[in-house]
Amino acid sequence: MKLLKIKNLKFTIKHPRFISAALLFMCSMTLMAQDNLAVQDSQVEPPQSMDSLAQSEVKQAFKRIKLDGIAAVVGDYVILESDIEKTLIDLKSQGVSDQDVNRCQLLGKLMEDRLFAHQAVQDSVLISDDEIAAIGERQLQQLVSQAGSLDRVLKVYKKEDEESFRQELYKINKLRMLSERMQTKVVEEIEITPEEVRQFFNDIPKEERPVFGAELEISQIVKTPKAPEEEKQKVIDKLKELKADVEDNNASFSVKAILYSQDPGSKSKGGFYPMTRETPFVKEFKDVAFSLQEGEISEPFETPFGYHIIYIEKIRGQELDLRHILMVPEVPSSAVKEAIDELKDIKNKIEEGAFTFAEAALNFSDEKETKFDGGVLRNPTNYDSRFELTKMDPSLYKQVSNLNDNEISSPIEEPDPRGGQTKYKILKISNRYDEHTADFARDYMKIQELAKTEKQLKAINAWRATHIEDTYISVSKSNRDCDFANNWVKE
Numbered sequence: 001m002k003l004l005k006i007k008n009l010k011f012t013i014k015h016p017r018f019i020s021a022a023l024l025f026m027c028s029m030t031l032m033a034q035d036n037l038a039v040q041d042s043q044v045e046p047p048q049s050m051d052s053l054a055q056s057e058v059k060q061a062f063k064r065i066k067l068d069g070i071a072a073v074v075g076d077y078v079i080l081e082s083d084i085e086k087t088l089i090d091l092k093s094q095g096v097s098d099q100d101v102n103r104c105q106l107l108g109k110l111m112e113d114r115l116f117a118h119q120a121v122q123d124s125v126l127i128s129d130d131e132i133a134a135i136g137e138r139q140l141q142q143l144v145s146q147a148g149s150l151d152r153v154l155k156v157y158k159k160e161d162e163e164s165f166r167q168e169l170y171k172i173n174k175l176r177m178l179s180e181r182m183q184t185k186v187v188e189e190i191e192i193t194p195e196e197v198r199q200f201f202n203d204i205p206k207e208e209r210p211v212f213g214a215e216l217e218i219s220q221i222v223k224t225p226k227a228p229e230e231e232k233q234k235v236i237d238k239l240k241e242l243k244a245d246v247e248d249n250n251a252s253f254s255v256k257a258i259l260y261s262q263d264p265g266s267k268s269k270g271g272f273y274p275m276t277r278e279t280p281f282v283k284e285f286k287d288v289a290f291s292l293q294e295g296e297i298s299e300p301f302e303t304p305f306g307y308h309i310i311y312i313e314k315i316r317g318q319e320l321d322l323r324h325i326l327m328v329p330e331v332p333s334s335a336v337k338e339a340i341d342e343l344k345d346i347k348n349k350i351e352e353g354a355f356t357f358a359e360a361a362l363n364f365s366d367e368k369e370t371k372f373d374g375g376v377l378r379n380p381t382n383y384d385s386r387f388e389l390t391k392m393d394p395s396l397y398k399q400v401s402n403l404n405d406n407e408i409s410s411p412i413e414e415p416d417p418r419g420g421q422t423k424y425k426i427l428k429i430s431n432r433y434d435e436h437t438a439d440f441a442r443d444y445m446k447i448q449e450l451a452k453t454e455k456q457l458k459a460i461n462a463w464r465a466t467h468i469e470d471t472y473i474s475v476s477k478s479n480r481d482c483d484f485a486n487n488w489v490k491e
Contacts, residue, residue, distance in 0.1 A: 075118030
């Protein structure tokens with residue numbers, strides 16, 4: 001097994017399949033289907049302005065596009081030569097070098113996406129139109145926010161009107177989601193045993209074992225200022241008033257959500273969310289949502305984010321289209337001061353030796369997720385207690401970057417990006433680990449993750465090889481000389 005050293009990651013295993021995975025990642029940045037778009041669900045960023053590109057280069061690139069040329073066919077999907085060229089142009093606009101990817105690799109990636117999507121349709125993998133539309137709406141809002149106006153977005157993406165842009169987003173997102181869900185289906189039941197992890201590690205030559213970057217273990221104690229009962233009641237009464245206006249006067253729930261909801265994720269969409277039982281919402285929210293009938297509005301109820309009312313717009317089996325309004329009771333400045341003063345007092349007593357940080361977290365922290373574990377933060381990607389510096393959330397890194405070992409921070413304000421109540425916390429670096437070569441005992445969870453990834457990739461490779469044989473695939477004469485990683489060109 002060969003080792004590929006990547007500058008900013010410090011570890012990965014080199015193998016043809018990893019090259020394929022890397023190309024998949026680069027190409028997913030573009031989310032290209034049949035046009036020149038580049039958007040992601042989690043983070044949508046417009047490409048660099050066309051004005052920033054050399055005009056001559058762009059013109060020459062577009063001259064090379066064969067608008068009527070078919071590059072390949074996979075099942076029911078047609079890939080045009082223009083799809084390849086436009087994807088390449090878009091990658092270049094994002095700073096990807098010609099040396100990192102070529103058109104044959106791009107064609108192979110586009111064919112892979114369509115193979116998975118094609119089989120997803122055959123296997124009746126379901127994605128609702130509303131779910132796809134909701135993602136497109138979120139992407140469009142992010143693009144408009146970043147570009148400054150809808151007209152600017154349409155200009156950058158060379159679209160004549162909003163409707164054609166939305167249609168293109170729909171096609172791209174549907175293809176991507178079908179492909180992703182089919183891949184998830186292939187690997188969802190794959191597990192890895194401790195013995196498989198050990199064998200995976202032992203198979204890596206000592207001189208080629210991955211290098212893990214510097215890591216931190218971080219602990220925190222959290223205080224959430226409490227709103228007085230009268231403020232809570234004000235919010236409850238207001239939500240009841242909104243509910244009554246919709247039910248009795250046929251007022252628009254969507255408009256009410258736009259005007260009054262404090263949920264930044266849904267406010268601009270009239271409080272809209274598609275939801276299944278697997279959607280990562282808090283239990284309290286899901287319990288209420290799935291107890292309602294179509295057209296029904298809930299009574300006000302509380303979650304960790306505040307108080308809500310939910311309106312069920314449509315029910316499709318185990319999938320809901322809902323709208324909600326979130327309102328957060330106002331916390332007076334006196335309560336904020338009380339929380340900060342309490343954290344300062346806790347910090348002083350820990351430093352005086354009255355109790356340990358872990359004991360203080362257990363007895364005083366308001367954060368249920370960490371208080372019973374000594375306040376130790378868990379990495380959301382793998383639930384490990386260690387955070388690699390190169391991969392740490394920038395806001396968290398900023399909070400701890402100047403802390404010495406065992407030093408406790410002053411109280412830090414932490415607004416909830418999801419619209420919930422602002423919290424205050426003190427932080428401590430519990431342990432610090434320098435950059436080091438992988439050690440089986442010390443880095444077991446990371447090695448386990450790598451081993452599982454390898455097993456999943458093997459399963460995907462086997463699935464791909466089988467379905468390439470079983471699926472109608474045609475590659476144009478001009479592309480049959482490509483050195484594909486997979487057997488796309490059938491004899």
